[in-house]
Amino acid sequence: MHAPRNETYLNATVGIRSWLLTTDHKRIALLYFAGITFFFFIGGIAATLIRFELLTPGPTLGSADLYNRLFTMHGIIMVWFFLIPSIPTTMGNFILPMMIGARDLAFPRLNLTSWYLYMAGGLITLTALLLGGVDTGWTFYTPYSTFYATGYLILAVFGIFVSGFSSILTGLNFIVTVHKLRAPGMTWYKLPVFVWSTYATSVILVLATPVLAMTLLMLLAERVLHVGIFSPQLGGDPILFQHMFWFYSHPAVYIMILPSMGVISEIVPVFSRKPLFGYYFVVWCSIAIAVIGFLVWGHHMFVAGQALYASLAFSFLSYLVAVPSAIKVFNWTATMHEGWIRFDAPMLYAFGFIGLFTIGGLTGLFLAALPIDVHVTDTYFVVAHFHYIMVGGAVMGYFAGLHYWWPKITGRLYPDYWARFAAILAFFGFNLTFFPQFILGYLGMPRRYQTYPPEFQIWHVLSSAGASILAVGYALPLFYFAWSILRGPRASANPWGATGLEWSTRSPPPPENFATTPTVIRPPYQYVRGEPLMQAGDV
């Protein structure tokens, strides 16, 4: 308590250099926030234009080439420069060290390097997309990408390659931090679930991202140097590319969703004022998802001509990987039983997450069923399914976490009514956008079509209408968060009545996080009749 009462990580040093050369995990998290928000809106603009184009069965906005570039840009930006880094690099960076009672990540300068790599990769790719775009789709399937695609493919792929190192270094940093920097008393089973799920995510980042790097390098080698790897023209095998691509890109889905599951596992107990139901099961389900997630990539290739027995095995494993996700949903629901439930904005986002993730997960069962996948793969059914997971799941989780930790990060409160309104708007807008796409998909509407048979129009119009509502739901936080920073009331150290270590220090935290290193005496999420018991003892 001897540190100056008003010194925080925000005002400890000033000037642009103090931000761009910072090694404070909290400031780096804010740098990431800036980058990720920027890319989220770039990807969102592309999505808006896509939904506008699809209002009519014929061309609406422009040429087929323009449309192809739009959905490619939307996919690349959203996957690699928003979804994958979103929660780990922002909330993971900011909160994870505080949750375990550390002063910073294990390698602060490496952390800053990661941000520069991310921004460099993002700007390189964005340059390629704005110069003339890429028309391959985010999946870069060969031999289309190596021989037939036009545009700035090489530059775009190089940007993704560069940002991959940001992923790897971030994952490495988290793994070492969780192993080495836990405060006294913070045993593995006292770790908040967010730490566990970020840890599981980091393992995937470190193991899977190098495979993407190799795949992209081989792609570049074939396109630039005509080394025959993937293209039959050069004696290569196009299916090999798909195996390698999905060996990264399926686990990448778990990179996106596991951190969100971690956020929800934090929020549900806090706003239910009850310990998390089945802590050990939730924790080990994260690990199980990370492990089994590496064994299901072939379910993207049920109609690609892979061997029958491979398809049978991948189908079975895909059902298996859904089990831990189902267990998590049951545990969150059970946590609310006999709680003292509050409905602040983070909890509404968490409700939204559980609802949308449940639908997304269950429709995954349809796709794991081989004959149904044959019918609906590469249709809007798949588009709807993965948006329920990645937008309904991952983005809802991102917003939930953002609203939950906002008072800690900024030291300010936001207008709760507006935030709840945005959460509800996003939930309904989301469903109106993507639910019709399930129907479209089962009707047989293929994805990546600029024009389509007129009988599909009604569903596309509904979807586009939903997208405009969703856009408002996503834009609203920009305004009330800006207001919060400028005018918002000061937040106390623990405005939600949470129990984690990050809430036992000031809001916003001092540069060193804790005046003295806390000693952990209790498991996370301890409540007695709705009253919180802090992990570090009551302060």
Place this chain on the structure above:
Amino acid sequence: MPGLPFWPQRASAYAGQVDFLFTCLLVITVLTVGLVFFLLFFFANKYRHGSNAVRHEPTRKTWRWEVSWTAATLVVFVGLAVWGASLYVHLYNPPEDALQIFVVGKQWMWKAQHPGGQREINALHVPVNQDVRLVMASQDVIHSFYIPALRIKQDVVPGRYETMWFRADRVGRYHLFCAEYCGTDHAKMGGWITVMNPRDFADWLQAQGGQETLAAQGQQLFHRYGCSGCHEAGGTVRAPNLNGVFGSPVPLSDGSVVIADERYVRDSILNPKGQVAAGYAPVMPTFKGQVSEDDLAKLVAYIESIGPNRSGTS
């Protein structure tokens, strides 16, 4: 239902089986989502902060619940996996003596060649209640042959033959799409599949004009490309005689045995040193880059026509 279509057209018995599985999954989904949403709303209301509902000490023994719902989920999932697999295997077992149509995909059209030599683009005419087998190749990038009304789809990967089969049981006109993104006019790469009565189908074939059959065209190519120089009796180089080869097992020089199907014949033309028949020297030159996919289909049709089970051209 004009305006608000909910369910796709169905034109085969197989499509009905897929729909049944889909419907069951739909029921499971609705029940599960219903249960989760009900519990969320029920708990949210009953245990809202400030309500007077009775709360007990939180139970420490959660494992009974965990084991129960894990086991229940696992059983249902395994059942679904097995059900799905049993239907899927059906797609891998084409019946004998199906009507065989060669399909070539290229940016941005589907070209079909009937055994009688009739050709069509972005359209496919087939007889009702008859097994049809498609042998498909791509000339450039990956395409995917998709007929929603039949619930079937197959990627067509360049460099090899892919096959799919179906038995349409309802006369009508159904969408044909390319489902794998293939470039600028991907959305325009499609058309209609027309399922016809056998009599109408025969009339349609007739009306396409009196081309030579695919196999007969293949026979001419067999001579023009010089295949016959070695592969027919009296050839100057010792090469396997191809009479009666198609569909039968071929012992290879590495000791393995392959069935001489379309894929093997195609590969042997383009990459003859890949799978050499036992007892022969690997002297055949490659025809890669010299024979188009259309001509390959004709050659394969010819080899097939002189196979053991076929008498002349079908």
